[in-house]
Amino acid sequence: MKSLGWVWFFLIFASFSYGCFAQSDLERTIGKLEEFKFKNWDSVEYYANKILAETNENQHREKGLAYQYLGIAQFERNGNYDSAKTLYDVALTHFEKQPDSVQLATLYNNYGVVAKVKADYENALTYFFKANDYLAGDSTANLHTTVLMNIGDVLIFMNKPDEAENYLQLSYNAALANNDSLKVAGILATLGNLYNSRQDFEEAINYYRKSLAFQKPYAIDSSSTIMNIGVVYHFKGELTEAISYYKNAIAVANNFNSPRNAALCYLNIGEALATLNNPEAVDKLNEAVELAKANNLNRVLLNAYQLLATYYQQEKDYARALENYKLYKKYSDQIINENTLNKLNALNVKFNTAQKEKQIADQALEIERQQASVIQERNQKITIAASLSFLLLIGLFFYQRSRMQHRAKLQQAIISEKERGLKAVLMATEEERQRISKDLHDGVGQQLSTVKMQLESLQVKDEGVRQKKQQIAEYLTRAAQEIRQISHQMMPRALEEEGLIPALEDLFGKTFANTDINCSFEHHEADERYPQEIELSLYRISQELINNIIKHAHASRVNVQLYKIKNKLVMTIEDDGVGFDVAAEHEGHGLLNIKSRIETINGNVEYESDASSQTVITLSIPLT
Template sequence: MKKAFLLILLFITLHSPALSDILPDSLMQKMESIHDSSKALMINNFVQSNYRSLPEMCMKAIKRSIEISESLNQEAALAHSYSLAGVLYKNKGDYSNALEFQHKSLKINSKLNEKRALASNYNDIGIIYKTLQEYDKALESYLLANSLATELELKKGIVMTLNNIGTIYEAKGAKENAIDYYNRAYKKAIEFEILDAQAIVLNNLGDIYATSGNSIIARDYFKETLRIDKKTGDRIGSALSLINIAGTMVGLREWDSANFYYAEAELIAKEMKANQLLFNINNGRAVMYEERKDFQNAYYNFKNAAIFQDSLFNENKQKQLAEVEARFEAENKDQQIQLLKQEKFIKEIEIQQHKAERLALISLLVLGTIIIIFLYKRYRNKQLQQFNLRLLKQKEGHLRAVVEAQEEERKRIAKDLHDGIGQNLSGVRLGLAALIENIQVDNNSRLKISELTNVVDHTIQEVRTLSHQMMPRILQEDGLVPAISDMLEKSFRYSSISYEFEHFGISNRFKENVEIGLYRISQELINNIIKHSGANKVSVQLIKNGKMLILLVEDNGKGFEMSKLKSKGIGLMNISSRVETIHGEFNMEPSPESGTLATIRIPIDDGK
């Protein structure tokens, strides 16, 4: 336990340390020109900028700021000083004093009706209670902070307090509530277009699924976080997201993919000379190699992680003093400029007031014009959106009609082949057999009739096979899983390609358009593998996960080049068209086996 700092020390002024005993000499020289009434403000700004890097110095400084604010009866500055003291004690691990000072700040801010400061108080109090694992009190504080942020329309405050509430439910083990608040925070972040907040919430969603062991969903959230980080140009965030994705790949035991993402993160970390990231990467790799029983590489990466960890302390210490002096010098210059401008500002304010009256009418007219233009553009945009929506629905309907017409034509042709041509050929076969039995012919003629019979038998078999390919009877009668299994067996029967087919969570039939669509898609993917991939191993998985049906087709062939993918293959265009008609998603990427991994996700309703 940290030793508690007694409250009474704040009120002893006879033996209070001078500022020269608290701050560095170089900074004290700059404080000499500041008026007493501004010293508390300047000290608070110094503490707020340096409380993480220089905690001991900031602790002494904030006590002095509290004394100055109390002696001059500066309530707003005192409330700010109390809040900063609470943060310092919290970081020090002295949570009793941290809560005491935050509540003192809260009391003054309530008196002054400083709602923005109150929101900050409640959020900081929530953080302390969460650290103490008093989750109900933490939740109460976060809810109050969220209410004030909502009232004041503090957009980022709304998002982050919703996110903090989610962290409390996650800590309490209420996973569904946590996910609900994270999703609400993400929805608000999208509404307010706060990209960095979107990344934070998505990362938390990824963490909760990763902790629950659902590495696939966690990976998808981390990938979306990575997309946002790249969009915002957040290189550090991109590296952290890559590390998180690599961690999920380790959980899935997809070692090559994990190594790929660790390598991508390492490139960024080395480019930015970010030793903390390099420590995380090497530490993650060490865990991965330990999981793989590769203890030599595990030891090598653990050793590298230790080296980077040791370098962090020396690196940060050198930067801190330079940053402190630069920030304080800038603050001092700003304060001096502010004091010089104060008198001029008072004189100019009367002139500005008269100008404001004249400008008010003009501004009102301009504002009215802007509102009219805005409403007109909004109406036009709404009309354009409705037109595009109708166009999209028309396109979807046309595409669906084409696919349905194709399938109906396939059914008709399959039926005609089976019931018409097939039956006729069977009749010819029986007639030839009867001809041999009933007519006296020489051996040479009998041999020719027998050869003709074999030709008819072969033709009957080809017609039957073509009929089944046009519309497999097994798909109509037994469903998707038996149909795909039958198609794979027939496709690879006479090839050197080995295959495995797995299905999970599938107990019911699906809608006809979904079954036909997925069957045709898998058929087209298998044909592409046989013709173009050069693979000798194929893996097919069909998974039902909640309201999503997922088809994974993976091979170990020669893969593809993304730059050439769009210019090749009617087959891929057919796959994309079929996926669109059943409102799904289609993605192709390099597989961990160095071949190709095709992923098709189809939404299904009510478990069907």
């Protein structure tokens, strides 16, 4: 296994093959597409479809943008390149009817990215040069930087390193001038690819590490760059160092839900371990197979099966080698070359030879049994003993499996019981709140009103006593108002009588009324009534979150959105405050309360924040 032919050098998806999107003075709804891009693809599809439904047949620019973003969602979220290109084709028909050089350049850049991912480099280069032609006046330097970088990246694949370096240097200078750190990181990673293709390994590692330094301040997936460092060490023959980088890349890829990168790393680790004659290579290659099957990564699957077949062949396990070569053939999209067919035939011959040798040995054994009855009897006893041992092992296996299943059921029962207990505690708490609220409103509140009425009915002539009486009446009025306010907070009448939307409007209006925070609340297709536990939980969570914003965020603006999409109710709460470290605060009492409440209604909460930036919180609750 000394060949590095199957090491995956991650250039196609490496680092930053950007599909870029120009900003224009779009109406508010179109602005939402850019706002939710790479954050929430469900929201992108919702707003794109909303634009298509609300625009007329002559609004080609708006329809083109909607179709383009639907294509981006197919490409980024689903990896469905053909669907993405089809949607781009529809977008192109609209943009051509209402020409806009920036939008056409953006679209052709996205065409190029799809072609590059599919290894159609000639067409990819054609698309990128078309995008570059539309930007001849450099109408947007940011997009031009990306197009130049993508041209350089494709030229690397086409084995034109000198031309590639020229375009990458132009892109790098533009990104530095624009102070665009993420673009700089992408270009540095691509330059690392260039120097790796030249086998200038030290310079390649230097560029990759510079790229990681620019990526570090941002919460982005850097697994491909880390993996490429491992590939360089792999090429150098420093396999232990390469494996260490592959493992680091897997951890990052899993953190950012990037199964493609993780699968490629497992494939490379398997190749390295096989080179070291380490039997753990099989486990790593099988992990690559499982990830590839789950995510339709046929190219990874193809090479994993070939590596497994080669490994088993060297181990003289011809049956498994043959099995994996057949799987390799099944997933191959090219004609198997003559050399591979020879290997397959050789494996067939060796496997058949081994089977014949086994038959001859069995026949010889049978002859010996016929010639020696004593030996036959002894062998029968051995067979019976082995069978009993096998049955005993089978029994132990099923016993252990039964125990494990029972333990799993018990654990599930405990979890279910805890969930029911938590739900019961929350419901009991709400019922107690409702009871106290009613007692305050109907009991203490009414008594205070009665006392005030009786006090006001008293006829007092003395001026000093009259003033004292007036002061006591004012105290009683304020006390009654506070009682009503407390009663309303414990169980808001608007939530019971009118529903979630009016209750939230009332909550935000009253909570932020005496602060300097500007709050906006938008809702889309969410005006209906929902089950009581959903309305109540979402209301309580909103109370907790806005109280945290007032106390800790030092924010000046809060934006709340509530919308229904695909049988889900989604709420986003965004503030421009100082943010917080999600990892450090995740075990805090307030966040645990929110987590407990959202889990009782099978929902999910996500936090996007750090100690130096704004905070975006997304709540998602299933309605079925």
